[in-house]
Amino acid sequence: MVLPYKHEPFTDFSNEDNRKKFLAGLDLVNSYLGKDYDLVIGGQRVTTEEKIISINPANKEEVIGRVAKASRDLAEQAMQEALKAFETWRKSKPEMRADILFKAANIVRMRKTEFSALLVKEAGKSWREADADVAEGIDFMEYYARQMLELKEGVPVESRPGELNKFFYIPLGVGVVISPWNFAFAIMAGTTVAALVTGNTVLLKPASATPVVAAKFVEVLEEAGLPAGVLNYIPGSGSEIGDYLVDHPKTRFISFTGSREVGVRIYERAAIVQPGQIWLKRVIAEMGGKDTIVVDKEADLELAAQSIVASAFGFSGQKCSACSRVVVVEDVYEQVINRVTELTNQLQVGDPALFENYTGPVVDQAAFDKIMKYIEIGKQEGTLVAGGEGDNSKGYFIKPTVFKDVAPDAVVMQEEIFGPVVAFTKAKDFDQAIEIANNTEYGLTGAVISNNRDHIEKAREDFHVGNLYFNRGCTGAIVGYQPFGGFNMSGTDSKAGGPDYLLLHMQAKTTSEMF
Numbered sequence: 001m002v003l004p005y006k007h008e009p010f011t012d013f014s015n016e017d018n019r020k021k022f023l024a025g026l027d028l029v030n031s032y033l034g035k036d037y038d039l040v041i042g043g044q045r046v047t048t049e050e051k052i053i054s055i056n057p058a059n060k061e062e063v064i065g066r067v068a069k070a071s072r073d074l075a076e077q078a079m080q081e082a083l084k085a086f087e088t089w090r091k092s093k094p095e096m097r098a099d100i101l102f103k104a105a106n107i108v109r110m111r112k113t114e115f116s117a118l119l120v121k122e123a124g125k126s127w128r129e130a131d132a133d134v135a136e137g138i139d140f141m142e143y144y145a146r147q148m149l150e151l152k153e154g155v156p157v158e159s160r161p162g163e164l165n166k167f168f169y170i171p172l173g174v175g176v177v178i179s180p181w182n183f184a185f186a187i188m189a190g191t192t193v194a195a196l197v198t199g200n201t202v203l204l205k206p207a208s209a210t211p212v213v214a215a216k217f218v219e220v221l222e223e224a225g226l227p228a229g230v231l232n233y234i235p236g237s238g239s240e241i242g243d244y245l246v247d248h249p250k251t252r253f254i255s256f257t258g259s260r261e262v263g264v265r266i267y268e269r270a271a272i273v274q275p276g277q278i279w280l281k282r283v284i285a286e287m288g289g290k291d292t293i294v295v296d297k298e299a300d301l302e303l304a305a306q307s308i309v310a311s312a313f314g315f316s317g318q319k320c321s322a323c324s325r326v327v328v329v330e331d332v333y334e335q336v337i338n339r340v341t342e343l344t345n346q347l348q349v350g351d352p353a354l355f356e357n358y359t360g361p362v363v364d365q366a367a368f369d370k371i372m373k374y375i376e377i378g379k380q381e382g383t384l385v386a387g388g389e390g391d392n393s394k395g396y397f398i399k400p401t402v403f404k405d406v407a408p409d410a411v412v413m414q415e416e417i418f419g420p421v422v423a424f425t426k427a428k429d430f431d432q433a434i435e436i437a438n439n440t441e442y443g444l445t446g447a448v449i450s451n452n453r454d455h456i457e458k459a460r461e462d463f464h465v466g467n468l469y470f471n472r473g474c475t476g477a478i479v480g481y482q483p484f485g486g487f488n489m490s491g492t493d494s495k496a497g498g499p500d501y502l503l504l505h506m507q508a509k510t511t512s513e514m515f
Contacts, residue, residue, distance in 0.1 A: 043228025289444030
């Protein structure tokens with residue numbers, strides 16, 4: 001029996017010693033800013049003339065690191081190394097693979113403040129958001145290692161007299177992992193180790209905005225004993241190497257987290273059987289959301305307001321699970337709006353390296369421009385009651401923004417903004433509120449704030465999202481507790497951190513022996 005895992009605790013920053021440790025982590029990260037990082041192909045460091053420059057989104061002048069940029073030729077070289085390594089890695093014992101994850105988790109645990117501080121610098125996360133990101137990455141390693149130990153013997157099936165039947169799982173092959181910048185450690189680490197522990201080899205293409213934290217994680221896996229060629233680190237552009245690897249006839253699966261637009265493109269390209277390809281590629285995709293919190297008249301209105309603000313503006317709303325639309329029944333609509341506006345105006349925006357700043361910058365100039373464009377649209381579609389201003393003179397800062405009296409079919413109620421913007425609309429009753437909540441092409445997360453048991457049960461059946469929360473915010477799924485993944489255009493509902501996630505990286509084999 002494999003012991004269950006209790007999730008990695010979040011750091012208590014009310015403790016002065018913990019704050020001092022985090023400041024020491026920031027000092028450590030500051031000491032190696034601007035370093036060069038190589039590709040890792042077949043266990044060898046490979047440098048390139050062309051670099052990806054990672055900058056601090058809170059301070060555009062500060063370079064986090066200069067990372068080698070893979071070309072198609074290097075991507076092909078990495079593919080060949082991964083194919084070669086697969087022939088031995090696929091036969092390695094699951095216990096050994098799990099032990100590597102356990103060791104890697106412990107290394108990260110001992111360096112938790114460093115990795116968290118690096119996320120503050122490279123991704124623009126607040127201390128608490130960065131700490132939770134790293135904790136989640138540790139959770140993924142611990143949880144998936146235990147899951148692999150549960151799955152290693154397969155599943156019992158029936159046998160008849162004189163016959164022995166077995167049903168077990170084998171790895172797929174070479175996987176391409178395309179990870180996002182918003183959970184630059186947790187999702188990057190989780191998607192990578194899920195593929196590795198199941199016996200696959202990996203080509204890791206991290207987001208170009210946050211490649212340094214991925215480089216540091218590759219070093220951790222090497223220290224933990226991962227053999228050369230099993231994981232190949234190849235940051236590069238989507239158009240140059242992303243498409244190439246998605247199309248590649250030897251790619252067996254693609255694990256992608258990112259936008260709907262890119263996810264749909266990958267899904268389409270992966271469906272085409274290339275010359276020499278002898279399988280149908282598997283796609284594991286998490287593609288975003290337009291997530292709604294519903295508040296009824298029996299709700300705890302203070303809880304509702306606090307949940308909305310935390311879900312909408314944590315990490316500047318740059319989460320696929322972030323609350324970007326709120327539906328409130330008309331009886332309590334003004335009360336909720338007024339309290340949310342009051343709380344939003346209290347939020348401190350600034351450099352996340354300072355603990356007192358609740359929210360930091362958005363990730364880059366393109367994100368800043370896109371979000372500000374949506375804010376201008378929102379001013380035409382509703383009434384601005386908080387925020388609405390941006391300042392990109394030093395970093396990419398946008399004030400948490402609230403619109404009220406927005407129509408359910410308005411642009412800011414339908415399109416994923418991926419920034420600190422939330423829109424409110426009014427419903428005449430709870431049935432209409434659920435109808436409005438479902439009026440989107442996405443189906444990732446949602447929340448209902450209510451003390452009415454009939455409403456909760458109705459939402460449980462009718463609110464069509466992959467992760468539905470009651471009387472709490474709609475962000476913050478914990479590995480092993482709330483398996484995470486969505487419906488419709490939110491992706492393939494792959495439920496990361498859940499009991500069936502590893503199965504997506506394997507295929508089942510039946511053997512039958514007669515005596």
